[in-house]
Amino acid sequence: MATSPDKRSSRASGGRSAPARRLGTSEARAAFSELVGDLASHTEAAPSLADNAVEVGPHRTGGVWLVPEVDAQGALDRIETLQAQIDELEDEVENVALGLWIAERLEHSDGKRIPASQVIRELGFGDLAKDLPEWPE
Secondary structure, eight states, X not given: OOSOOEEOXXXXXXXOBOOSEEEEHHHHHHTXXXXXXXXXXXXXXXXXXXHHOEEEXXXXXXXXXXXXXXXXXXXXXXXXXXXXXXXXXXXXXXXXXXXXXXXXHHHTOOSOOOOHHHHHHHTXXXXXXXXXXXXXX
């Protein structure tokens, strides 16, 4: 790039990620076509949005990040994957909690049948059980 960008580490103070390159708005405007060409030349997503990004702002103080499209798409893919993993783990936690609850109920059971409405209420879904018939004792 024709301008001399300010080089920084990928980790700014406070542990936040930050682009390694910084430009003032005037510098970025003057070299915009070259900057876009450089960013568009990336063909594989970097592990972090900050890795290939260029931070642009008045007097190099930041304000916006310009990132390659491939990095933005990679970040969106990672978010989608992580959300799917979170959803799966939440399901597993619910299953474990239900299993523990059932084990506890069996441990303290006297062998009698338990009405479904009571089980539903004990699981915290009382609103679903309100229209269910009560089982006679």
